[in-house]
Amino acid sequence: MSKSTRRQVVAALIAAAASLAGCTKGDKGSGAAAPVSEASKGQDPVLATLGAAQKAEHALLLSFETYATATQRDDPSFSVLYRALARSCEVRLEALTEAIVAKGGAVPESPASASASTLAGDLQKAIADVGDLSSNLYPELRSNAVKAKDTAAVQVLAYGVQVLPEMESLLQAGAEGLASGAPPSVQTYYVCPTCGHVTTTLDFDECPYCYTMARDFEAIS
Numbered sequence: 203m204s205k206s207t208r209r210q211v212v213a214a215l216i217a218a219a220a221s222l223a224g225c226t227k228g229d230k231g232s233g234a235a236a237p238v239s240e241a242s243k244g245q246d247p248v249l250a251t252l253g254a255a256q257k258a259e260h261a262l263l264l265s266f267e268t269y270a271t272a273t274q275r276d277d278p279s280f281s282v283l284y285r286a287l288a289r290s291c292e293v294r295l296e297a298l299t300e301a302i303v304a305k306g307g308a309v310p311e312s313p314a315s316a317s318a319s320t321l322a323g324d325l326q327k328a329i330a331d332v333g334d335l336s337s338n339l340y341p342e343l344r345s346n347a348v349k350a351k352d353t354a355a356v357q358v359l360a361y362g363v364q365v366l367p368e369m370e371s372l373l374q375a376g377a378e379g380l381a382s383g384a385p386p387s388v389q390t391y392y393v394c395p396t397c398g399h400v401t402t403t404l405d406f407d408e409c410p411y412c413y414t415m416a417r418d419f420e421a422i423s
């Protein structure tokens with residue numbers, strides 16, 4: 203998917219979340235015919251917001267898993283990076299899914315699984331996808347949750363706002379290394395089991411974002 207197509211998809215997700223949110227305030231006319239149970243599904247703007255984040259994290263997770271498998275044999279340093287990033291997405295996916303279930307919402311369907319192309323192509327696509335979530339989708343979704351004054355949703359969305367830029371930096375460093383003929387060597391990444399913070403050094407006592415103890419981080423190598 204091209205960067206601009208991806209942008210359109212993200213914009214559509216935001217619009218869908220916003221229109222679901224809008225329904226609730228609404229327009230007595232348009233929703234009047236819907237059965238109560240169906241109408242109530244659209245009544246919580248926070249559920250729509252959490253659902254959009256859940257779907258986006260799930261799509262990223264599937265991409266990273268695909269790329270990790272594709273690079274496993276010939277580019278193990280990238281494979282371990284992708285596995286660490288996949289785990290980071292999975293942590294937030296689980297938290298978002300729990301938040302949706304706790305609110306009595308329906309868990310979104312799984313997105314289609316990704317396909318791999320070349321190492322450089324996959325890296326560029328991953329950078330574009332993560333960049334869109336980081337600069338467009340997540341800030342928008344978090345502000346929806348802030349407007350709705352839902353502190354639990356704000357917190358789980360804040361994890362994405364905080365962690366996605368560091369994921370983008372790791373991918374960017376990998377792409378720059380590849381382009382300059384000095385790809386990263388295989389190393390260990392540490393992933394926070396609460397927010398998905400990804401780091402190469404445990405030089406802190408607690409996660410800077412969610413205060414999980416450093417000793418509880420998961421090592422991926």
Ligand SMILES: [Zn+2]
Pocket residue numbers: 394395396397398399409410411412413414
């Ligand atoms: Zn954390």
